[in-house]
Amino acid sequence: MAKQEHEIGWKELNVGCVIDEPGNAACYRTGDWRSQRPVYNKDRCIRCGTCYIFCPDMAIKALEDGYIEHDLYYCKGCGICAQECPADAIAMVDEEE
C-alpha cells in the first residue's frame, strides 16, 4: 500500500500532483471522519448480511461463517448498518467513549 497522506513530503509529489497510480483511493483512511463507531454484538447477529449489503463504503467484511467484521480503516460511522440491522446487533457509540 502506498504512503498515507500525512507521510508524504512535498518533494515526493508528482509534477502537478498528478496521480499516476490507479486505484489508490484505497489508501485513503476515511475512518478518520468518524465521530461514532459501530459496536457489533455477535450473540444477537442472525447472519442475514443486511448490514453488509447496506454499507455504502464496503466497510463491512462478510466472514466465511456468515458473521461480519467492521473495517474501521474505512468506516465513516454513518450508522446505516445499525439502523438497518433487524436483530439490533449493531450499536453506535461516541468515539470518545
Added chain:
Amino acid sequence: MAIKVGMEVSIAAAQAVKQANTDIIAAYPITPQTHIVEHLAELVNNGELDAEFIPVESEHSAMSVCTGSSAVGARSFTCTSSQGLALMSEIVYIASFLRLPILMLLANRSLSGPLGIWNDHSDVMSIRDCGWIQVFAENGQDVYDHVFIGYRVAEDRNCLLPFLVNLDGFILTHMIEPIEMMDQDMVNRYLPPYQPLYTLHPDHPVTMGAFTGPALYTETKKAQDEALKGSLPYIMKGWQEFGDLTGRYYHPIERYKTEDAKIILITQGSLGGTASIAIDSLREKGESAGLVKIRLWRPFPFEEFREAVKGAELVVVIDRAISYGGPGGPLAGEIRSALYAQERRPRVVNVIAGIGGHDVAPEDFEQIIRQARKSSGEGYEIYGVRE
C-alpha cells in the same frame, strides 16, 4: 533569413502564434485583444495554420478549454483583457497548479468600474498570485519574441508552468511597429515540439486535479511555490538561447543608465520606452538618473533587482494599478519588501500614474521625479489627479 517589416503588433503576435505551431486556440473577443484573435481565426480559416480554433462562449470557457487541451498534450493558446481575465481567473489558478504550459497574451486594460477600455495594469495585478510565469513586454518586438520564448520556457520539463505575456492595450496592440520576423527554420530550431510529461490518455490513465485534504494541502502548495521560484534559471536559459539565435537578449530586470545613478525610476511594460526619453533629458541636465524596467514579474527576480538599484538614493516606482486602502501600488509593495532587509536602502517613493488610458509623457516623468525628491516616501501619490 529574418526580415524586418512594419506591422501592427497584434498581427505580429498572431503570426508568432502561427509560427509556433500552436495546436489549440480558445478565446473570446474583448477590446483591445480583438485583433490578435481575429487574425488567428483568419489564419485557421484560410488553412494557413493547422490548429483547432474553438470559439468559446466566455473567457471562463476559454481557459477551461486550454486547461483540457494542454492536459492532453496540445500546445494551447489564449488571449484576453480586463473583464475577460477576471471571468477566467477561476481556471487560471488551476492551470498553474496542474503545471500546464499554456501561453496567454494579456492586452492590459483597466478593470471595471467605471467601464473603460483603455490601458492600465489593474487586470494583471488582480491575478498576481495565480502561479503563472508573468512577463511584461515593452514593445512589439518583445511581444512577438515572447510567444516563442513563452512556449519554450513553459514547456521546459524543469518548468512546466503556464506563461503570461503582458502587452499594454492599444499602446502596443494597435501600434504599427518595425518587427523582425523569424523564419520558420529559426523558430523550429528554438522551439521543439511539446513533449508533455503526463497526458490524459486512456492507455495510461492518470488523475489530474484530485481532491486534497488538510493532511497534504500545505505540501502541494509548497511544491507549487518551489516550481515557480525554481523556474527562474530556465527562464534565463530560454532568454539566453533566444538571444544567441536572434541577437535579441532579454533580462528579468532591464537596466538603462543605472550604473552610477542616484535616482532610479522603475516601470513595467510600454512606459519603459517613454521613461528612457525622460532619463536622457535628465542626464543632459546633469542629473544622475537611471531607469529599471521590471520585465519578469513572477517569479520576482529579487537578486537581480537589488543589484540593479544598489547605488541609488531615491527609487521612484510607477504603478499603473491601485491597491485600494493598501500600502501603495502592487509594484511598489513588492519593491519595498525586496529592499526592507537591506542594510543600506534607498528611499522608495510610489506614484500611481497612467491608469485607465491616461497618457504619461516624458515631461511627466521629469515632473514625477521633481516631486519625489521632496517626498518622505510614506504611502503613495496619484499623479496629476484634479482636486
